[in-house]
Amino acid sequence: MKRTVLAVLLIGAAFAFFGCSKQKQSAPSGGPVTIQVAVWDVTTIQYYKELVDAFNASHPAIKIEVIDIPASDYTNKLSVMLNGGSQVDAFWIKDGDTTPGIASRGQLADLSAYVKRDNINLADFNGLAERFNIGGKLVALPASTSYYVLFYNKDVFDKAGVPYPSNDMTWAQFEELALKMTSGSGSNKVYGAHIHTWQACVQNWAVQDGKHTIVETDYSFMKPSYEMILRLQDAEAIMDYGSIKAGNLGYGAVFNRGNIAMLPMGFWNANTIKDAIDKGDIKMNWGVATLPHPEGVPAGWTVGSVTPMAINAASKYKDEAWEFVKFVTGAEGADIYAKWTTFPSRANSDSLDIIASVPGMPEGLAEALAVKNIALDRPYVDNVAEVNQMLGEEHSLIMLKEVTIDAGLANMAKRSKEILGR
Secondary structure (H helix, E strand, O other): OHHHHHHHHHHHHHHHHHHHHOOOOOOOOOOOEEEEEEEEOOOOOHHHHHHHHHHHHHOOOEEEEEEEEOHHHHHHHHHHHHHOOOOOOEEEOOOHHHHHHHHHOOOEOOOHHHHHHOOOOHHHHOOOHHHHEEOOEEOOEEEEEEEEEEEEEHHHHHHHOOOOOOOOOEHHHHHHHHHHHOEOOHHHOEEOOOOOOOOHHHHHHHHOOOOOOOOOOOOHHHHHHHHHHHHHHHOOOOOOHHHHHHHOOOHHHHHOOOOEOEEEEEOOHHHHHHHHHHOOOOOOOEEEEEOOEOOOOOOOEEEEEEEEEEEEOOOOOHHHHHHHHHHHOOHHHHHHHHHOOOEEOOOOHHHHHHHHOOOOOOOOHHHHHOOOEEEEOOOOOOOHHHHHHHHHHHHHHHHOOOOOHHHHHHHHHHHHHHHHOO
């Protein structure tokens, strides 16, 4: 009997413990408030842990509980959590273009009053904060960004006796240089450039001037970009699109082979190159230049994306969640991002210098990264995901030459009108 009573008491205590552990609350003695923050791949993306640790150290009254979600599932699981009334307090939005959809469901807290109260200067975000003013509410703040640059293999240029790409080069000059750098055949083949299979690696150059977006009903403005890439493909100055697709070849692995002169790609690829060199997998002298720009557009105009942070409108701890969002998107957070060679959204000369000073980064990097304008690769409007998927399908047909450029662009326009209901 005593053993039975004791077992019941222990089971009851266990249920009480686990039940309480699921509830966020302040400690009875007025200890720290625990807030839940959603993020992806925290074990492999180093700056997340450092951001959380630094915040915890400087804000003893608030404790961060990380909800780690695999990157491939993050957007869907975050949506399920918010729709299901989860008590997640703050979160990164992995795909910035999904922000309007989340906001339309009333799931994002308005940060306007916090920004005003704490005198946050939105100009520090280089024009990116305004993207999140939706329906008269500031529903998120930019945390980090990434944009396209031009990687190049110094060894290939040195062997050819050709000067490296400059930070002020038009796409026409890029094409000319790619043709010039192409030589050999078979195992001795050197490609002047590499264009990955993403539609962004053609269509981005068409929206770089900021006059258009990928959500249009007339895509004739993309024709010059497609003509340039197909000319390079016909001249065998870049690898054939079909071969890259069939071989499922990643741009990093292709560039690291050492027979590619130039690669327009997001700066995130810098860490891939650096890590491969550090591990001894490859030997390469490499460099980074500013992304080539369209004729008539100033040097330093590029294309990129933004990762914002937001607060759950249903959070019970909005004030505490705001302190974390403010920290991550503030100056201290910016330095941590930069330390891990990731652009903070409030990037300035100081943060670019931090990135450039990371061991293994190439000479002249800070100058190459000093961009003047970042056009969004995907605008923050309704139906952008559906339009983007459609553009990818039509892009493949153009690159495989199953349709002409004109026919492909016409198909894009027709399907976009259907998606947008115009």
